[in-house]
Amino acid sequence: MDFKKIFISGARPTSIGGQAVMDGVMMRGPDRMALAMRLPDNRIYLKTQRLKKPGIWRKIPLIRGVVSFVSSLSTGMGTLMDSADILEKYIPEEEREEPGNFEKWLNDHLGPGATWNIMMAVSVIIAVVVSVLGFVIFPTWIVNFLGRWISSTILLNLVEGIFRIVLFVLYIIGISRMEEIKVIFQYHGAEHKSIHTFENGLDLVPENAREFTTMHPRCGTSFLMFVMIVSLLLFSFLGWPGLAARIASRVLLIPVIAGISYELLRWAGKSDNIVVRVLSVPGLLLQKLTTAEPEDSQVEIAMTALKAVLTGPEVPDRDGVIVDPEEETKEENFIPEED
Secondary structure, eight states, X not given: OOGGGTSOTTOOOOXXXXXXXXXXXXXXXXXXXXXXXXXXXXXEXXXXXXXXXXXXXXXXXXXXXXXXXXHXXXXXXXXXXXXXXXXXXXXXXXXXXXXXXXXXXXXXXXXXXXXXXXXXXXXXXXXXXXXXXXXXXXXXXXXXXXXXXXXXXXXXXXXXXXXXXXXXXXXXXHHTTSHXXXXXXXXXXXXXXXXXXXHTTOOSOHHHHTTSOSOOTTOHHHHHHHHHHHHHHHHHTTOOOOHHHHHHHHHHTHHHHHHHHHHHHHHHHHOOSHHHHHHHHHHHHHHHHHOOOOOHHHHXXXXXXXXXXXXXXXXXXXXXXXXXXXXXXXXXXXXXXXO
């Protein structure tokens, strides 16, 4: 692993972050969020949204990590659903899938807007429940059976933590074999290359991004790995109580773990020393699985979203197809969203 290509000397770290979605990239800056997508007819769709000023909770160490975690989860799921909805509108009529009976019922009784909000809320709840069951409760339940042969509480917690990490890595490997996920991982790489390009003061054109790696020290994937490692260390101090008490402690400590992990990621993203590099290795190795080398056309999408969040407050929000990607800030360069 070449750290010089990841922790680049002379780069100017930025607070801008992003997320890969279906056939596109979402970028989030201090004042604006932008979603850029490649439509089936090869045109670029851009949707931007001004953000509210961060509250006081965003400035308090540890607490800001919890707030950011919840906000990122909600925004991430919403953006994924938004991207799927946009693609659906631009897919030829004969290729569109009919909505399910439940979705039809919600549309008829509550309207499309309320239906979207309900579907997003349900998606977030399902994602949280599945994550807690699969990566919090299941590992401690499985390792519970080893208590008959292992008396050391530290060793039991260590085995549980390692099992949780292995389970998560196997999950990533499993989904990476899906064709749709492979494309998302390419857009994830495009997101990182675009941010590297910007942080190194180069013009935001795909040609300038080719020299950069698909890994980035402030990636959310690294955050998840920090969560795994911090949870392993923190749980080791709690001993090995009964299964119910263990499950309760693991669930209740999720906000604490998220807060600590967030602070570590912020520190790692702004620093470059031997300690940071060692702590960053697990997350960077995981990024080798969650990113892939993108095509220039995918980098173009990521850079379109990045340029959009860098625009000044005088530029109105956009929601439509870009006619000319080189002139995306001009009013007449947009085709409004299809109904």
